[in-house]
Amino acid sequence: MRKIFSIVSLCGVVLLSGLSISFISCTSGAKAEMPNFVSDSLVAHFDYFAYKGDDDFYKENPLPGDDYYYNPILPGWYSDPSVCTNGTDYFLVTSTFSYFPGVPIFHSTDMLNWKQVGHVLDRPEQLPLDGQRTSEGIFAPAISYNPHNQTWYMITTNIRRGNFYVKTKDPFGSWSDPIWLPEVGGIDPSFFFDEDGQAYIVNNDVPDGGSTYEGHRAIRVIRFDVEADKTIGPSMMLVNGGVNLADKPIWIEGPHLYKISGKYFLMCAEGGTSVNHREVIFKADSPMGEFQPWKKNPILTQLHLDPQRPRPVTSAGHADLIQKTNGQWWSVFLACRPIDNEFENLGRETFLMPVRWSKDGFPYMTMDDELVPRIIQMEGVKRADSPTFGNFEQQDDFDTTKLGLEWMSLRGTATDLYSLDDNPGFLTLTCADVASNELKTPAFVGRRLQHHQFECATKLYFNPRSESEMAGMLMYKDEQHQYLLTVGAEGNQKQISLKKIKGNEVETLAVKALPDAGGPIHLKVKSTGTHFSFHYAVDSEDWNLLDENIDAFFLSTAQSYGFTGTTIGLYASSKSYEFSN
Incomplete structure (x- = not known):
């Protein structure tokens, strides 16, 4: 057994016996045995990290049967989903922007039950992100399967570097180094492999003759040589502006090309990724056009x-189509x-819903005033015991030699800043000379928020030796919007504080003195959806409230803009914010 000293004082975690203890309080018991690392300088040790989703919607609307699922099927900021199949296995990828590793890949055999099996971009040479802001980096990955060479392709945009793709024969394993595509401009490239073996890339780029208004873009196509791994000939414009150029549509992007029943369909997003987002479709007799829009777009x-x-669902768009082996389209x-x-x-989360077909042969998901449904039946498929959706609890006891697939760092691996080997059963973070508002790689490992109402808790061993050293839990939206629940020091006094970080502006919202003993400090964040409360406990005592009614809007996309949601995780630093940037 591991971490015997901590069993009596864990808060809201699953113990070895399988008994679940409430997040509301820490249980008291015999005095815990102290680990021998608490005197380490510049190092913080985290015993566990527990996450519990508690959204009212799921409690008030139980699923009516075991062949139903909740939307979103991947909650939290799994943006820009793309899906493909070889006829047996389904794989789905989403954007990661400036987080590492890049592009999570999920696997399913039925389209309802998904499991993350890795990341497509999991090596530094695949993912150069130095100096990129949180919402830069990797945009809109598109995954495709080429049956002619039994190879899987993932093509995407690194916004500072250009467009590239990677490929593999085994999507459960490693992918190739990037193959860059200097002839493909703009963003959102996607492969199409035709039945005759020909290959194409469609992408967003500038229209012929240039843009004539803000947001005026085009969809272009270029041929691709599979054997030579390079494009062929010039890029041609397929769609100028959008469905109707006279309306000055903006930001046509996210194109996907399909061949269905002998016809070629080009599906794209319009309107930008906020509330005006929408999906539109065109049809042609050739992958090179001419594409005509559906009259009911x-x-x-x-x-x-x-x-x-x-409970509105907004900003729906950036879609991909897939046909199941039973003939159904989703x-x-x-x-x-x-x-x-x-x-x-x-x-922006990943939703899944069935596709219908119009009498004149076009696919659609919603029509007129139809709502995106939150509960959907997928007949003939049984929901797994641990689905990716709904309310769920996850706990990492840091018992393995690698972080779980849910964890990410910023702009790089951060493997020189954390360890799971130095003290088995603990995540050890070095207090890096990097602050969380810098365009560098801080000592931060975070996971997506996936619920509006949630609780997160951890247990920290940390003895700061200077006023610049700090460790704790960080809620991170971007460089300009963060909340930090941190253990630090002022003078010779150990303390816990809550800071609001807006770029170089740092406001201390609450601070309390802590005992100087080297025992553990428990940290907890609770969310009602609109407000956060921050709690702490010393050793095995009950929770103390540090601050409450902290505005969650500060971390909202509506306030901060950008393309990601919020991450929450564990952080350590030896750099004061007034000296960053």
């Missing part, structure tokens, strides 16, 4: 609905579920 949107409707797409149309702390 858009095929997916919520933009025209009453913004005051209860679509994955991004959407948001804000509170009061303001609190978008979860970012």
Whole structure:
């Protein structure tokens, strides 16, 4: 057994016996045996990290059967989903922007039950992110399977470097180094492998003759040589502006090309990724055009609905289509579920819904005033015991030699700043000379928020030796919007504080003195969806409230903009914010 000294004082975690203890208080018992690392300087040790989702929607709306699922199927900021199949296995990828590793890859055999099996970009040479802001980095990965060479491709944009792709014969394993595509401009490239073996890349870029208004973009196509791993010939414009150029549509992007029943369909997003987001479709007799829009576009949107409707789903778009082996068509797409149309702390999530076909042969997901459904039945499929959706609890006891797949760092691996080997059973973070508001790699490992209402807790061993040293829990939206619950020191006094970080502006919202003994400090964050409360406990005592009614809107996309949701995780630093940047 491991960590015997901590069993009596864990807060809200699953013990070795399997008994779940409430997050509300820490249990007291015999005095815990102290580990021998508490005197380490510049190092923080985290015993566990527990996450518990508690959204009211799931409690009030139980699923009616074991073949139903909740939307979003991947909650939290799993943006820009793309999906493909070889006829047996389904794989889905999403954007990661400036987080490392890049592009989580999920696997399923039925389209309902998904499991993350790795990351496509898991090596530094695949993912140069130095100096990039949180919402830069990797945009809109698209995954495809080429049956002619039994190879899987993932193509994407590194916003500072250009467009590239990687490939593999084994999507459960490693992917190739990047193959850059200097002839493909713009963003959002996607492969299409035709039945005759020909290959194409479609992408967003400038129109022929240049843009004539803000947001004026085009969809272009270029041929691709599979054997030579390079493009062929010139890029051609397929769509100028969008469905109707006279309306001056903006930000046509996220294109995907399909061949269905002998016809070629080009599906794209319009309107930007906020509330005006929508999905549109075109049809042609050739992958090179001419593509004609469907007269009933858009095929997916919520933009025209009453913004005051209860529990709205907004910003729906950036979709991908997939046909199951039973012939049914489905679509994955991004959407948001804000509170009061303001609190978008979860970012753009992955939704899944069935596709219908019009009498004139076009696919669509919503029509007229139809809502994106939150509960959907997938007949013939049974929901797994541990689904990716709904309320769930996850705990990491840091018992393995690698971080779980849910964990990410910023702009690099951060493996020189954390360890799971130095003290088995603990995540050890070095107090790096990097602050969380810098465009560098801090000593921070975080995971996505996936619920509006949640609790997160950890147990920390840390003895700061100077006023610049700190360690604790960080809620991170971007360089300009963060909350930090941290153990530090002022003079010779150990203390716990809550800081609001807005770039170089740092406001201390609350501070309390702590005992000088080297025992553990428990930290907890609770969320109602619109407000946070921050708690701490000393050794095995009950929880103490540090501060409450802290505005969650500060971390919302509506306040901070950007393309990610909020991450929460563990952080250590030896650099004061007044000396950063």
